[in-house]
Amino acid sequence: xxxxxxxxxxxxxxxxxxxxxxxxxxxxxxxxxxxxxxxxxxxxxxxxxxxxxxxxxxxxxxxxxxxxxxxxxxxxxxxxxxxxxxxxxxxxxxxxxxxxxxxxxxxxxxxxxxxxxxxxxxxxxxxxxxxxxxxxxxxxxxxxxxxxxxxxxxxxxxxxxxxxxxxxxxxxxxxxxxxxxxxxxxxxxxxxxxxxxxxxxxxxxxxxxxxxxxxxxxxxxxxxxxxxxxxxxxxxxxxxxxxxxxx
Amino acid sequence: xxxxxxxxxxxxxxxxxxxxxxxxxxxxxxxxxxxxxxxxxxxxxxxxxxxxxxxxxxxxxxxxxxxxxxxxxxxxxxxxxxxxxxxxxxxxxxxxxxxxxxxxxxxxxxxxxxxxxxxxxxxxxxxxxxxxxxxxxxxxxxxxxxxxxxxxxxxxxxxxxxxxxxxxxxxxxxxxxxxxxxxxxxxxxxxxxxxxxxxxxxxxxxxxxxxxxxxxxxxxxxxxxxxxxxxxxxxxxxxxxxxxxxxxxxxxxxxxxxxxx
Numbered sequence: 001x002x003x004x005x006x007x008x009x010x011x012x013x014x015x016x017x018x019x020x021x022x023x024x025x026x027x028x029x030x031x032x033x034x035x036x037x038x039x040x041x042x043x044x045x046x047x048x049x050x051x052x053x054x055x056x057x058x059x060x061x062x063x064x065x066x067x068x069x070x071x072x073x074x075x076x077x078x079x080x081x082x083x084x085x086x087x088x089x090x091x092x093x094x095x096x097x098x099x100x101x102x103x104x105x106x107x108x109x110x111x112x113x114x115x116x117x118x119x120x121x122x123x124x125x126x127x128x129x130x131x132x133x134x135x136x137x138x139x140x141x142x143x144x145x146x147x148x149x150x151x152x153x154x155x156x157x158x159x160x161x162x163x164x165x166x167x168x169x170x171x172x173x174x175x176x177x178x179x180x181x182x183x184x185x186x187x188x189x190x191x192x193x194x195x196x197x198x199x200x201x202x203x204x205x206x207x208x209x210x211x212x213x214x215x216x217x218x219x220x221x222x223x224x225x226x227x228x229x230x231x232x233x234x235x236x237x238x239x240x241x242x243x244x245x246x247x
Numbered sequence: 248x249x250x251x252x253x254x255x256x257x258x259x260x261x262x263x264x265x266x267x268x269x270x271x272x273x274x275x276x277x278x279x280x281x282x283x284x285x286x287x288x289x290x291x292x293x294x295x296x297x298x299x300x301x302x303x304x305x306x307x308x309x310x311x312x313x314x315x316x317x318x319x320x321x322x323x324x325x326x327x328x329x330x331x332x333x334x335x336x337x338x339x340x341x342x343x344x345x346x347x348x349x350x351x352x353x354x355x356x357x358x359x360x361x362x363x364x365x366x367x368x369x370x371x372x373x374x375x376x377x378x379x380x381x382x383x384x385x386x387x388x389x390x391x392x393x394x395x396x397x398x399x400x401x402x403x404x405x406x407x408x409x410x411x412x413x414x415x416x417x418x419x420x421x422x423x424x425x426x427x428x429x430x431x432x433x434x435x436x437x438x439x440x441x442x443x444x445x446x447x448x449x450x451x452x453x454x455x456x457x458x459x460x461x462x463x464x465x466x467x468x469x470x471x472x473x474x475x476x477x478x479x480x481x482x483x484x485x486x487x488x489x490x491x492x493x494x495x496x497x498x499x500x501x502x503x504x505x506x507x508x
Contacts, residue, residue: 016249017296017313019500023251023493024290024316027258029486030265031288031319044303060297062311076327104287104325107427109446116287117322132426132449134347134457149449150456173299176314178290208489215251219496223503230507 005232007056012225014041014059019218021061025206026215032116033081033102034204035174036065036211064180066169069101069205071197078105080138081202086166086194087180088142089122089187090115097122097187098179099165099172101202105138113144113162119179122163124190130159138162138198164194249497250315257318258490261288264321265483272471273480280364280437281469282326283476289322328428331470333462339396340367340375343467346459348422351384351450352377352438359384360438361423361431361448366466375404375418379436387418398463402453422458423448 018039028034039061046054071081080103082088087099104116113121113128120127130136132149139145142162147155165188172180182188265286275281299312333343342365344350349361360381367383370376375387389396393406402420407413425431430444441448453461 016251016500017315019497020250020254020315023254023258023490023497024318026486026489026493027254027261027318028288028290028316029258029489030262030482031290034288034290037314037316058297058313060309060311060313061315074327076329106325106429109427109430109444111426116325117289132424132457147457174293174314176293176295178293178316208485212489212492215493215496219500222500223507226504226507233508 003054005229007054008225008228008232010056012222012229014057015218015222015225017059019215019222021059022211022215022218026208026211028204029206029208029211031102031204032104032201033069033100034178034206035101035180036204036206037061037174038063038065063169064174065205067205069203071200072203073199074201075199077136077138077198078107079103079201080105080142080162080196080198081200082164083140083195083197084166084193086164086191088115088196089163089165089190090119090179091122091127092119092175092177092179092181096181096185098175098181099188100179103196104201124161124163128160128162138196140195140197141192142194142196162196163190164196165189166191166194249501251493251497254316254318255490255493255497257291257320259487259494261286261319261321262483262487262490266480266487268324269476269480269483273473273476275469276471276473276476278364278437278469279366279466280331280362281471282328282363283469283471284324284326286321287323287325288319291317291320293317326429326431326433327470329470331468333465334468335465337464338366339398339463340369341365341464341466342367342398342420343462343465344422344453344459345462346422346453346457347428348424348451348453348458349428349439349448350377351421351423351448353382353384353386354438355381358440359423359448360434360436360440361425362437362439363467364437365461377437379438381438383420385419385421387420389417393417398461400454400460400462402461420453420461421450422453422461423450424456424458425449 021039025036042058044056044058092098111130134147136146142164144160145158167188268284268286272283293314293316296313301309303309352360354360367375373388375383394409395407397405404418405414405416426446431439432442
């Protein structure tokens with residue numbers, strides 16, 4: 001029997017991986033600050049002393065799409081969106097620095113500034129803690145100014161700055177928890193030109209039309225692989241019949 | 248089975264939750280002192296199928312790996328404590344808070360509840376209660392012979408007795424504030440209760456701190472913006488439809504396999 005069956009099977013299996021990546025993008029079509037993933041297939045030839053027809057497929061996701069999503073106005077002073085390229089620095093579950101575009105900030109019971117997933121926001125000099133406040137405003141460069149509790153607007157004080165970074169997208173990757181990290185593991189320096197906008201959140205950058213189209217085309221691709229498997233089976237049946245007649 | 252099925256299932260259930268949050272907001276568009284919620288979406292973990300940098304052969308490396316996301320989840324609902332509009336009602340016992348504070352309410356189980364709904368009433372003993380009949384803390388009693396009740400910006404409650412020209416001080420409303428009001432837990436009846444996330448209440452007299460002033464003859468309306476909710480409704484509904492399209496695409500692939508092989 002021709003081993004082409006296994007080639008078609010590998011094709012179909014890899015298309016299912018690709019389909020999963022696209023489905024994940026679409027599932028996150030409303031996730032604040034989500035960055036869509038790409039998928040691509042690579043030819044993986046098997047070399048050896050045989051006719052060079054064994055080329056298996058392999059799906060991989062070479063990169064994440066870092067272009068900006070749309071800004072959604074929320075009018076909440078603790079909602080921030082990146083206006084320029086770049087990321088907000090947070091601390092991940094292990095306490096290491098990671099980056100995100102999701103800026104739905106909150107203040108915890110002990111006054112720490114965290115994002116919507118509860119990750120501490122990194123300031124220029126470590127995590128940010130706030131005293132009890134009357135009012136808070138976050139400037140375009142991430143500067144946090146507050147009116148302390150019982151104070152008046154004239155007593156506005158600057159108490160910290162959110163660390164913003166703007167690394168080359170070649171140097172970053174998405175981790176298994178969805179946070180962006182430096183490939184080298186060394187935190188990036190604060191970027192003074194990166195800009196925030198308070199009162200806004202950034203939407204997911206998933207293009208729904210593109211993802212749906214891709215899912216349709218992957219479905220057809222999958223069916224073609226199955227069709228090849230069907231053809232291989234028919235070939236097998238035909239040769240079995242011929243051999244029967246000769247018997 | 249096809250992993251995309253499970254991934255889009257997470258999308259469907261997240262959009263479904265978003266829809267319940269939106270519909271609850273819209274249902275409370277006229278609830279006094281209501282604070283809107285929003286669903287916080289978060290991507291789930293990623294599953295590494297091939298590690299980037301893995302060896303393809305002894306001398307060659309794979310330049311990129313394969314990571315597949317497992318979908319989305321609603322990690323929290325976040326309350327938005329922005330102030331609603333103020334509605335002048337000209338009723339003596341209607342009080343609105345202009346600031347970040349809450350009225351304190353003694354719940355029947357003896358715990359404290361906190362509310363922004365200042366549509367107070369009197370019970371049979373003349374005590375100030377909420378519309379659910381829970382006592383306002385600190386307790387304030389209005390004598391029966393009071394002709395008029397005045398609540399000052401600083402929360403002082405005074406009455407004028409029939410036939411008297413003197414104002415008589417009968418109590419003091421205080422406000423409670425929280426460092427993280429978004430950490431309060433809503434229990435219905437316009438009440439919130441304290442949690443570990445909200446921190447302990449800071450109690451103060453109105454007009455002296457961030458907790459704000461109280462304003463008599465007014466109520467605070469819901470802070471739900473109907474237009475914003477309807478736009479959210481559209482995105483949630485379309486998100487739902489797209490995810491269900493993925494389910495049917497994955498299903499189509501599987502049924503094709505069954506038919507053809």
